[in-house]
Amino acid sequence: MAVTAPPSDAPETVTAEEEVVACDGGGGALGHPKVWLNMQGRGTVDCPYCDKRFVLREGAGGGGH
Template structure:
């Protein structure tokens, strides 16, 4: 049962929404042994893109702080 809990925690973390001011972003899944190969992703016309490896979602930031 604890193995399933660990999987659900990792999934929730991996599916994080990451704000960006860039039109093109890179993702490595967090790096280290649990990461994935570095990929470059381009935000679509809806100003977001989802990593095909880890499902992290990159969203164009509307604030000037990022």
């Protein structure tokens, strides 16, 4: 199933290999607490802290953490 991400208004978009991803905002003083995000079959998820968008690579496994 190919997933097309909506036009990105996210500050950064990351291509992911799994549906479950971790985000810490880049770490360091500019980061945020590490959170685990689950795409839940949607193929995309945005971090609630930094708005970074994670998009599942076409053909990538749907497994997770």
